[in-house]
Amino acid sequence: MQAVVLAAGMGSRLGKYTENSTKCMVEVNGKSLLERIFDSLRNAGIKKVVIVTGYCAEQLNDHARAIGGDFDITFINNDRYATTNNIYSLFLASEHMSEEDTILFESDLIFDSEIVSELIRCPDPNVVTVSKFENWMDGTVTTFDSENRVTAFIEKSKFNWDNCSSYYKTVNIYKLSKEFFSNWYLPFLKAYIQTCGNNAYYEMVLKIIANINDSNLKVMDVSDKKWYEIDTPQDLQVAQTLFGENKLRSLSERYGGYWRFQDIRDYCYLVNPWFPDEKMISEMKHSFTELLTQYPSGSRIISTAMASLLDVSEDYVVTGNGAAELIRIIMRNLKGSYYITSPSFNEYINSAETASAEIGLCENESFEYNKEFILKQSENCDIVIIINPDNPSGHFISENEMYEILDALYERNQKVIVDESFVDFADSDIRYTLIKNATLLKYPNLSVIKSISKSYGVPGIRLGALCSSDTALLKSVAHDIPIWNINSFAEFFLQICGKYKKSYINACDMIASERARFSSLLDKTGLFVVYPSQANYIMCRMKKGTAESLCEFLIENNFLIKNLNGKNGCDNGEYIRIAIKKPEENDELISVVYEYIRNLI
Secondary structure (H helix, E strand, O other): OEEEEEOOOOOHHHHHHHOOOOHHHOEEOOEEHHHHHHHHHHHHOOOEEEEEEEOEHHHHHHHHHHHOOOOEEEEEEOOOOOOOOHHHHHHHOHHHHOOOOEEEEEOOEEEOOHHHHHHHHOOOOOEEEEEEOOOOOOOOEEEEOOOOEEEEEEOHHHOOHHHHHHOEEEEEEEEEOHHHHHHHHHHHHHHHHHHHOOOOOOHHHHHHHHOOHHHOOEEEEOOOOOEEEOOOHHHHHHHHHHOOOOHHHHHHOOOOOHHHOOOOEEOOOOOOOOOOOHHHHHHHHHOHHHHHHOOOOOHHHHHHHHHHHHOOOHHHEEEEOOHHHHHHHHHHHOOOOEEEEEOOOHHHHHHHHHOOOOEEEEEOOOOOOOHHHHHHHOOOOOEEEEEOOOOOOOOOOOHHHHHHHHHHHHHOOOEEEEEOOOHHHOOOOOOOOOOOHHHHHHOOOEEEEEEHHHHOOOHHHOOEEEEOOOHHHHHHHHHOOOOOOOOHHHHHHHHHHHHHHHHHHHHHHHHHHHHHHHHHHHHHOOOEEEOOOOOOEEEEEEOOOOHHHHHHHHHHOOEEOEEOOOOOOOOOOOEEEEEOOOHHHHHHHHHHHHHHHHHHO
């Protein structure tokens, strides 16, 4: 058994990473792709390798010799690499592939090493490795029958999204017997090149062969293994996360974008798992083409739609690209010293520091605070920031007490920002909002920020609202916002959301109900002190073990939670924050927590 590696391409989409080297020389966490291929071959007992080079051939030859001194390496140069594709590179290696059974690789892959060993052990002589199609994948897909016999190769130009549930992506690692290659593949390869030219993919020949019933080309499903194809710098970032030693840190530093990691259960970033409902999603899908291809309205029109959703005067609303945009802008416009409870949402602290504002962080070890506490701690500042429910603790200030705080701050001539991004998740009998015309008029010193992305479960379209009767402040904030800061999808969401108000309220009630159940389950583990919450997340202090070890254990089981170590105000223990999802998902997380506990014993 030998290996053939196709490595002639320029890899131009990788930009600076392939300016002076090939794709297979690109390093992922300190090790090149070719070195990783060599490692998989060593583990499988293969020491004979044919490499088809082209772009930067001399550098690749030197690199291969340096990392593969124990291999029998043959180099074949494709000097027409700039005008041909991998079908021609494969043709150049055809003499070798006709003489010996071959594991064929494309060189831009990173993958679990055991894939190669399993491929060799597979009893079928001619095998295509495949993986269940996911949205991030690109390129040729396959279908196969109940006997794992390939029924079709479908290039991306023929891809039908309606059929994607039946598609399996080619991983671009193949096992081909010398008999199959000589008697089947090579004759069709020569005919294809003669007829269609050599600027094509070798899979086009496999497509022809798959149409012949007795070709016996089988698949090996590696959906349960890690692998990635690296074509762009973004792909490289994903690969560094997937194959990094510190997967938890790499994922956390992405701040989202987890659709590229479809196995990850995200209990870190906060959304509404029950909204939008399927009917609303279908309505948005129906208008997808129009929303994609047309400009949104300007910011003034968008704010009118936001005001309608919040049932408040449009004169009192500015719409942001998420609450984070509004936090940063308002804190540039409100000059003075700030009081912020700690721990808190870091965006407020970071924005105050960016604005060179004086910050008073008030830490409270119980993570609870009342009117007296806030008024005493904030008496010497200009602006008071209150997050209600608080993030990360979920602590909640009741409506009566909040109005007492507002009265006192108004009398003291202090500005106040209340962030109620999570208030809709409070128990229905205590749920309230300050976003009301009468309240905003009564307290012109009050600004209310609300994250629509979080509460309505649409972080991908980025929506937030700033509400105040201080029209001079709103005008100043609006001046710093681009005219098209909100896209058409977000505008359409605002326009239709009112029709789904009942569904939204029901979704918030379901979170409140599941929060009570989930809190009880976390408490019953005996691992945590569970803090009362009125948000869509729960903060816990660990009684044993560490937050870091728990988070690392969970991410190895594809659960991502928030480690609060290092956060201001969380330095007197081991703290975590866990988002609330649907019951069946939460039950799965609890079962993994029990595994962690068993490992501690």
